[in-house]
Amino acid sequence: MRAFVSRLYGLSGKPVVLKDQLSCFTLSIISRMVLGKKYFSVCGDDQLGSNSILSLHEFQEILDELFLLNGVLNIGDWIPWLDFLDLQGYVKRMKDLRKKLDRFYDYVLDEHKRKKKELAKDFVPRDMVELLLQISDDPDIDVKLTYDGVRGFTQDLIAGGTDTSATTVEWAISELIKQPQLIKQATEELDRVLGRERWVKEEDIPQLPYIDAIMKETMRKHPVAVLLAPHLAMEDCNVAGYDIRKGTRVFINIWSMGRDSFLWEQPEEFRFERFLGKKIGVKGQNFELLPFGSGRRMCPGYTLGLKMIQTSLANLLHGFNWELPDNIKVEDLNMDEVYGLATPRKFPLVAVMEPRLPLHLY
Numbered sequence: 001m002r003a004f005v006s007r008l009y010g011l012s013g014k015p016v017v018l019k020d021q022l023s024c025f026t027l028s029i030i031s032r033m034v035l036g037k038k039y040f041s042v043c044g045d046d047q048l049g050s051n052s053i054l055s056l057h058e059f060q061e062i063l064d065e066l067f068l069l070n071g072v073l074n075i076g077d078w079i080p081w082l083d084f085l086d087l088q089g090y091v092k093r094m095k096d097l098r099k100k101l102d103r104f105y106d107y108v109l110d111e112h113k114r115k116k117k118e119l120a121k122d123f124v125p126r127d128m129v130e131l132l133l134q135i136s137d138d139p140d141i142d143v144k145l146t147y148d149g150v151r152g153f154t155q156d157l158i159a160g161g162t163d164t165s166a167t168t169v170e171w172a173i174s175e176l177i178k179q180p181q182l183i184k185q186a187t188e189e190l191d192r193v194l195g196r197e198r199w200v201k202e203e204d205i206p207q208l209p210y211i212d213a214i215m216k217e218t219m220r221k222h223p224v225a226v227l228l229a230p231h232l233a234m235e236d237c238n239v240a241g242y243d244i245r246k247g248t249r250v251f252i253n254i255w256s257m258g259r260d261s262f263l264w265e266q267p268e269e270f271r272f273e274r275f276l277g278k279k280i281g282v283k284g285q286n287f288e289l290l291p292f293g294s295g296r297r298m299c300p301g302y303t304l305g306l307k308m309i310q311t312s313l314a315n316l317l318h319g320f321n322w323e324l325p326d327n328i329k330v331e332d333l334n335m336d337e338v339y340g341l342a343t344p345r346k347f348p349l350v351a352v353m354e355p356r357l358p359l360h361l362y
């Protein structure tokens with residue numbers, strides 16, 4: 001967080017593509033937790049460092065392609081006799097991507113396996129890959145975890161954990177810039193609770209109901225997984241009077257639930273007060289707001305996601321004043337979205353930040 005804030009500090013007064021900075025921040029956190037370190041060069045620097053095998057730019061491109069190909073509609077899946085023609089070229093792109101990902105994961109897993117072998121009996125897992133490798137070596141486990149399984153899990157965590165949180169914060173700041181009075185309300189709360197003598201820490205979050213409400217309102221209006229992940233009915237069932245046959249593929253459209261005037265007053269408006277003093281949470285208990293899904297298949301990373309979003313959002317608001325570049329008027333800020341596996345802004349937000357707090361207080 002400190003590296004993120006000081007990078008932004010260095011960009012004060014200049015137009016900044018916020019999403020690039022946020023992705024770099026979330027990717028650094030996730031790869032440290034999952035892979036044990038960053039396997040790509042430092043953010044904002046495309047030169048490869050001695051320890052990195054990819055530049056951040058290359059890594060981000062791989063993730064973007066992975067997200068895009070996960071979301072596309074491949075004709076061959078629906079009309080199987082056309083499959084071999086690969087009319088849209090998606091299958092070729094998937095194979096090319098697989099080669100790049102294999103190279104990356106082979107390097108990462110080989111390095112981890114070497115370390116595990118060197119340490120032998122003294123080995124204690126310190127990141128997710130090490131933990132998964134330990135499980136895959138366990139002869140007594142009921143369901144054997146294969147090498148491919150370790151790779152799959154690793155990829156799920158990296159792909160699921162980075163873009164989602166970065167996209168949510170980018171939407172939150174975009175909505176707030178459109179209504180400067182909301183930024184004023186949020187910063188008044190931050191000044192009141194923390195004062196101007198320090199930045200925000202993770203443990204401050206429970207004292208900041210406005211930040212919590214801004215995050216919920218962002219997730220209502222701009223859920224990243226608009227149809228959640230496809231679910232499959234394991235048996236015949238009845239939901240709210242509708243019969244659902246075993247084997248049915250079910251899509252839950254949380255985007256339209258968030259914009260339903262039956263559930264929300266003036267749903268098109270971004271009004272975070274609607275959550276103040278209300279007991280509506282995002283953890284799958286309140287069915288009108290399900291940004292992480294619900295039940296056994298809900299997002300396993302939601303606590304981490306919430307922490308990354310709330311702490312970065314609070315620091316961005318407490319530490320900086322926000323403006324649009326080149327005298328662009330707030331009413332001219334385009335809010336179109338692009339549908340994919342995550343739902344980002346069509347045009348990335350470019351903003352100018354001016355410091356509100358000195359950096360040395362971090």
Ligand code: HEM
Nearest residue numbers: 156160161164165225228229291292293297298299301305
């Ligand atoms: C704003 C942050 C995030 C949002 C909105 C989000 C949302 C979701 C949603 C909607 C699903 C599908 C749930 C369903 O099937 O109904 C999901 C699945 C998943 N998420 Fe997240 N997520 C976020 C952050 C994270 C983080 C930080 C991680 C990991 C470090 C993560 C890892 C995963 C994984 C591995 C799955 C697949 C679970 C499965 O298929 O069983 N997510 N996420």
